[in-house]
Amino acid sequence: MMHRTPLILGKKTYKDISDDICALVERFPSPRFMLGLAGAQFLFLIFVLVQGAIVFKGLGLMGVSHPVGWATDIVTFVFWIGIGHAGTLISAILFLFRQKWRTSIARTAEAMTVFAVMTAGLFPILHVGRPWLAYWLLPYPNQRGPLWVNFRSPLIWDVFAVSTYATVSIVFWYVGMVPDFATVRDRAKNIWRKRIYGLLSLGWRGTAHDWNHYEMVYMLLAGLATPLVLSVHSIVSFDFAVSSLPGWHTTIFPPYFVAGAIFSGFGMCITLMTIFRALVPTIKDYITMEHLDVMNRIILATGMMVGYSYGSEFFVAWYSGVEYEQYMILNRALGPLNYSYWTMVTCNVLIPQIFWFRKMRRNLWVMFIVSIFVNIGMWFERFVITVTSLHRDFLPSNWGMFHFTMFDFGALFGSFGLFLTLFLLYLRVLPSVSIAEVKPVSKVGYEGGEHGHH
Numbered sequence: 001m002m003h004r005t006p007l008i009l010g011k012k013t014y015k016d017i018s019d020d021i022c023a024l025v026e027r028f029p030s031p032r033f034m035l036g037l038a039g040a041q042f043l044f045l046i047f048v049l050v051q052g053a054i055v056f057k058g059l060g061l062m063g064v065s066h067p068v069g070w071a072t073d074i075v076t077f078v079f080w081i082g083i084g085h086a087g088t089l090i091s092a093i094l095f096l097f098r099q100k101w102r103t104s105i106a107r108t109a110e111a112m113t114v115f116a117v118m119t120a121g122l123f124p125i126l127h128v129g130r131p132w133l134a135y136w137l138l139p140y141p142n143q144r145g146p147l148w149v150n151f152r153s154p155l156i157w158d159v160f161a162v163s164t165y166a167t168v169s170i171v172f173w174y175v176g177m178v179p180d181f182a183t184v185r186d187r188a189k190n191i192w193r194k195r196i197y198g199l200l201s202l203g204w205r206g207t208a209h210d211w212n213h214y215e216m217v218y219m220l221l222a223g224l225a226t227p228l229v230l231s232v233h234s235i236v237s238f239d240f241a242v243s244s245l246p247g248w249h250t251t252i253f254p255p256y257f258v259a260g261a262i263f264s265g266f267g268m269c270i271t272l273m274t275i276f277r278a279l280v281p282t283i284k285d286y287i288t289m290e291h292l293d294v295m296n297r298i299i300l301a302t303g304m305m306v307g308y309s310y311g312s313e314f315f316v317a318w319y320s321g322v323e324y325e326q327y328m329i330l331n332r333a334l335g336p337l338n339y340s341y342w343t344m345v346t347c348n349v350l351i352p353q354i355f356w357f358r359k360m361r362r363n364l365w366v367m368f369i370v371s372i373f374v375n376i377g378m379w380f381e382r383f384v385i386t387v388t389s390l391h392r393d394f395l396p397s398n399w400g401m402f403h404f405t406m407f408d409f410g411a412l413f414g415s416f417g418l419f420l421t422l423f424l425l426y427l428r429v430l431p432s433v434s435i436a437e438v439k440p441v442s443k444v445g446y447e448g449g450e451h452g453h454h
Contacts, residue, residue, distance in 0.1 A: 007101060008442040010285040017442060020282050021433045022184055029428060033279045037424045043417025050410035051126055059129050061407045067400050068390045072408040073127035074239075075382040076415060079264070080120030081162065081236055082257070082378060085229055086265025087113030088169060091176070092225040095218075101294060103437040104286045108276065109269055110173040111432075115422040116268070117166045119415050124158070126411075154238035161235040165228050172221040178204055178214065180431040233261045240385060246328040247389030250316065256309040260378060263302035263348070266295050267374030272423065274368045276432070279424075286433050289362050296367055299374060300355040306381075307349035324394055336401065337388045340380045347377025379412075 012020070029037075054061050064071045087109035094102040125134040137159050139149045149156045181201035188194040204210055237253035273292060277284050317329040332341045351373045354360045361367065392399045426432070 005288075005290050006442075007104065007288075007290070008286060008438060009288055012285065012442055014439050014442075017439055018183060018187070018435055020285070021180075021431050021435050021438070022187060023282060024280055024427060025184055025429060025431060026187070030279070033424070033428075036275070036279055037421070037428075040417055040420035040424055043414055044421045045417070046410055047414025047417050050407055050414055051122075054126065054407060054411070055131060059127070061405060062411070063403050063405050063408050065400065065402075067393060067398055068387055068402045070127075070386050070390060071402060072383075072404075072412060073123045075379065075386050076412055077120050077123035077127070078236055078257075078382045078386075079375075079379045080116045080123070080415065080419075082233060082261035082264045082382075083268045083375075084113040084116035084120070084165070084169070084265065085233060085258070085261035086269045087111070087116075088165075088172075088225050088229045089262055089265070090269070091172065092222040093229065095222045096226060100441045101291060103441050104288075104433055105269070105273065105291050105295075106437070107173075107176065107434045108272065108287075108432055110169065110176065111423065111426045111430075112265075112269060112272055113169045114166070114173055115419050115426070117162065117169060118422070119419045121162060121166065122418075123411075123415075154235065154242055157235045157238060161228075161232045165232045168221065168225050168228055172218075172225050175214070175217055175221060176434060176437075177430060178202055179206065179436040180434060182206065183435050184431060230258055233257045240389075245389055245393060246322070246324040247332070247385065249325075250313070252309060252312060252316065256306070259302050259305040259309065260348075260381060263299060263306055264375055264378035266299050266302065267371045267378065270295055270299070270367050270371035271375065274364055274371070276427065277364075280427070280432075283433065286438060292364075292367060293358075293361050296355045296361040296370075299370070300352050303348055303352035303374070307345075310345060310349065328389060328392070331392050332384055332388045335388065335392065337384075337391065340383050340388065344377050344380040344384055347373040348381060351377075 008017070010016075059073075062071060062073070064073075090102050090109040091106040091113075095106070125131045128134055136147070137149060137156070139151070139156075149159075178201055181197050182204035185194055185197035185201050188197060234254035234257065237257035240248040241250060241253040243249055270292065273287055273295075277287060314329055317325040320326075332338070351370055354366065354370060387402050391402050
């Protein structure tokens with residue numbers, strides 16, 4: 001006899017599932033939820049004020065200076081793009097591999113992807129200094145003479161990769177919600193709610209014809225999104241890897257960036273899931289300790305991949321015989337910005353090792369704190385790659401230091417305000433767990449079979 005842990009706790013009927021998931025959309029939120037939203041909006045207000053001052057006065061308010069021309073704007077851009085990876089991995093790749101444990105968390109992970117990419121997209125636009133001219137990045141016929149973008153530049157590849165990823169992620173997220181919009185529409189008592197969700201549900205009636213088309217489109221979008229998980233962060237890494245600067249000119253960046261993106265994405269996923277469970281207690285039967293345990297295992301595995309990448313950089317620098325590369329690696333670990341390197345190693349490699357212990361993987365406070373450290377470490381990883389490589393290049397006469405300003409911190413913490421505001425509004429107005437996917441697996445064990453006798 002083998003007992004499998006059920007995917008959904010509480011022996012829910014189909015009606016219970018609809019009631020629980022629609023409750024947050026249909027009822028006024030709890031004071032705890034409103035307090036969380038107020039905190040997020042306060043941070044968002046800081047972001048608006050800081051970015052308004054930077055656009056009005058100039059980028060000099062931030063720490064950028066010669067030779068560090070790329071600083072916290074680009075670091076935070078790469079950080080948020082990385083956050084967006086776990087969502088597509090959970091929703092698309094695990095869907096293709098028929099992993100049933102993804103059903104409860106996929107919707108929220110997809111939302112995380114969409115909001116993270118939206119947040120990331122602001123930073124390159126603001127970093128150009130004249131955001132009202134950011135449309136020059138797009139290749140289109142124009143009347144200004146031979147002013148075309150440089151197609152050989154990975155910065156332009158970024159524009160195509162990130163915009164494609166954002167588009168596919170939004171469509172994939174929306175298509176998955178169509179049957180649930182119809183459920184909310186059919187339950188609605190208010191005429192305007194019925195009309196709005198009716199419009200969003202695209203005339204869904206739940207017939208065999210509807211389900212046939214839906215499943216075909218969902219499968220195609222999952223197949224389309226899967227290669228994007230690998231390609232987008234690889235292309236972001238080319239921003240650095242195709243240059244000739246010591247510390248950037250390295251071929252390990254594409255797989256290293258992808259592993260790091262999945263690592264940081266799952267870290268943020270754990271942060272959001274624990275916040276979600278705290279703000280909405282009824283969701284604990286759907287996002288269970290089993291779901292969080294599996295995500296913590298993935299954090300442990302990808303953390304070790306990232307640690308391997310850090311070690312291989314030392315080996316490649318030594319093996320290359322290039323004195324500039326060797327100096328750069330030593331400067332990262334022992335130079336004036338070494339605090340960022342050791343913060344990165346501690347947060348990304350050492351702290352996640354606590355997840356070897358099952359008790360720690362299933363402790364909400366431990367996983368929440370570790371997930372925060374993971375995201376701190378991953379931000380510092382991008383800082384190490386960007387700033388410590390730029391501040392000391394080939395010529396000592398060209399060296400300089402980077403100093404944080406309050407505007408650097410305001411832009412970084414404010415971006416979390418934008419992200420969390422969007423996320424909490426999503427929880428309030430959209431079905432945050434897939435009703436259509438949870439119902440078929442509500443009696444299924446965690447490993448895929450009916451729980452009970454085998």
